Amino acid sequence: MDRYVCTVCGYVYDPAVGDPDSGVKPGTKFEDIPDDWECPICGASKSDFEKES
Amino acid sequence: MQPVEIAKGIYDVGVNDWNIRDFHGYSIPLGTSYNSFLVVDEKVALIDTVKKEFADQLIDNISRIIDPKKIDVVISNHTEMDHSGGLARVMHRVGESKPLYCSKMGLKNLGMHFRQKWNYHGVASGETLSLGQKTLTFLETRMLHWPDSMFTYLQEDGILFSSDAFGQHYAGLEKFDDMLDMDIMPHAKKYFANILLLYSHLIVKLLEQVTEMNLDIRMICPDHGVLWRKDPGRIIDAYKTWSLQEPVRKAVVVYDTMWHSTEQMADAIAAGLKDAGIAVRPMHLRKWHRSDIMTEVLDAGAVIVGSPTMNNGLFPTVSDFLTYMKGLKPKNKIGAAFGSYGWSGEAVKMITQELEAMKFNIMDAGIRIQYVPDAPGLETCEALGKQIGMALAG
Ligand SMILES: [Fe+2]
Numbered sequence: 161m162d163r164y165v166c167t168v169c170g171y172v173y174d175p176a177v178g179d180p181d182s183g184v185k186p187g188t189k190f191e192d193i194p195d196d197w198e199c200p201i202c203g204a205s206k207s208d209f210e211k212e213s
Numbered sequence: 214m215q216p217v218e219i220a221k222g223i224y225d226v227g228v229n230d231w232n233i234r235d236f237h238g239y240s241i242p243l244g245t246s247y248n249s250f251l252v253v254d255e256k257v258a259l260i261d262t263v264k265k266e267f268a269d270q271l272i273d274n275i276s277r278i279i280d281p282k283k284i285d286v287v288i289s290n291h292t293e294m295d296h297s298g299g300l301a302r303v304m305h306r307v308g309e310s311k312p313l314y315c316s317k318m319g320l321k322n323l324g325m326h327f328r329q330k331w332n333y334h335g336v337a338s339g340e341t342l343s344l345g346q347k348t349l350t351f352l353e354t355r356m357l358h359w360p361d362s363m364f365t366y367l368q369e370d371g372i373l374f375s376s377d378a379f380g381q382h383y384a385g386l387e388k389f390d391d392m393l394d395m396d397i398m399p400h401a402k403k404y405f406a407n408i409l410l411l412y413s414h415l416i417v418k419l420l421e422q423v424t425e426m427n428l429d430i431r432m433i434c435p436d437h438g439v440l441w442r443k444d445p446g447r448i449i450d451a452y453k454t455w456s457l458q459e460p461v462r463k464a465v466v467v468y469d470t471m472w473h474s475t476e477q478m479a480d481a482i483a484a485g486l487k488d489a490g491i492a493v494r495p496m497h498l499r500k501w502h503r504s505d506i507m508t509e510v511l512d513a514g515a516v517i518v519g520s521p522t523m524n525n526g527l528f529p530t531v532s533d534f535l536t537y538m539k540g541l542k543p544k545n546k547i548g549a550a551f552g553s554y555g556w557s558g559e560a561v562k563m564i565t566q567e568l569e570a571m572k573f574n575i576m577d578a579g580i581r582i583q584y585v586p587d588a589p590g591l592e593t594c595e596a597l598g599k600q601i602g603m604a605l606a607g
């Protein structure tokens with residue numbers, strides 16, 4: 161599963177960890193996160209993320 | 214510093230840090246101030262504190278206006294320690310159980326700075342707090358320049374308490390823009406270039422949002438330097454211009470040198486740029502502070518970087534500068550590299566790769582000259598300057 165990086169603050173979304181604080185369970189693919197999810201660090205929207213290279 | 218009444222019942226109770234010259238790697242020749250604001254209404258609010266070492270001065274300043282115990286609410290617009298360092302001392306004097314307002318990210322971040330279990334109130338954008346006659350509105354400004362950053366707007370007086378935004382590192386007893394006999398704009402520009410540049414796209418959005426909200430802004434009170442009351446629109450317009458990063462006819466030639474060879478190349482490139490009608494300044498990395506160079510980079514259309522090859526690599530100050538500039542993510546730049554070398558000459562390629570990684574528009578593979586440049590070598594440098602200059606002018 162791909163990791164995604166926030167282009168605003170550098171936070172990395174790791175599917176293995178998820179984002180439990182916002183209700184995203186470990187094991188959730190980036191693509192499966194709801195569209196209104198925000199970067200837990202800086203509040204950027206999902207569209208501000210890029211696949212980690 | 215004595216408290217300054219900035220509007221009826223509203224005071225700057227902050228302090229001057231006259232002697233600081235290095236602000237985490239950014240040079241501040243005029244020192245700085247940590248502004249803190251006391252709003253005395255039916256309820257009393259304190260907006261932001263100061264660096265830890267100055268907490269007692271802050272409390273003295275507050276005491277000249279009102280007993281600190283009478284403060285009903287403390288607001289933290291930003292967690293960074295130049296504004297939160299005094300919180301422990303302040304909360305102790307004001308009362309550990311008094312409400313402490315901050316953004317939602319402020320809740321997380323203050324918690325990792327202070328272990329006290331304070332009476333936190335995390336606010337969202339648009340939430341208000343009535344002090345009686347006056348009303349405060351909070352506006353989240355995430356990543357401007359920390360996740361926790363927010364503005365506090367005082368409707369009735371049209372005052373925007375803008376945290377670090379619109380600040381300048383300047384220590385002085387004149388608290389307003391219209392009291393200075395110097396131009397403060399270059400210091401505001403330096404602040405933008407060194408602290409905010411990488412978030413330019415967010416600033417564009419924020420300024421649009423503020424325009425849409427139609428806020429009546431009569432005074433902008435940043436946490437550093439002078440307060441903007443004469444024409445707050447001037448600094449807002451400057452932020453618009455700076456954040457768009459539209460290149461002007463200006464170039465910066467940044468370099469270091471061991472035996473003046475790379476220096477000669479820098480001067481020749483600058484001469485070529487000048488010929489093409491471009492304003493240019495060669496900047497030697499051990500003569501200019503990286504933060505001053507960044508201020509020049511802000512609105513330059515081209516950044517041309519030179520390094521001698523030292524021990525098969527970059528000269529250390531050039532690495533330092535490239536790392537610094539990369540983090541600040543300047544946009545819309547033409548780039549090129551140059552440098553003298555003895556036998557291997559890796560530096561030019563290394564610079565070019567770094568500039569490519571910064572998405573600069575690379576005009577040339579770069580110029581390498583072995584040992585001391587001869588006349589044709591310097592002509593090549595001049596020609597490169599001219600070529601870049603014409604691209605900029607075009
Ligand atoms: Fe982020």
Ligand SMILES: [Fe+2]
Pocket residue numbers: 291293358377
């Ligand atoms: Fe800050």
Ligand SMILES: [Fe+2]
Pocket residue numbers: 293295296377436437
């Ligand atoms: Fe600050």
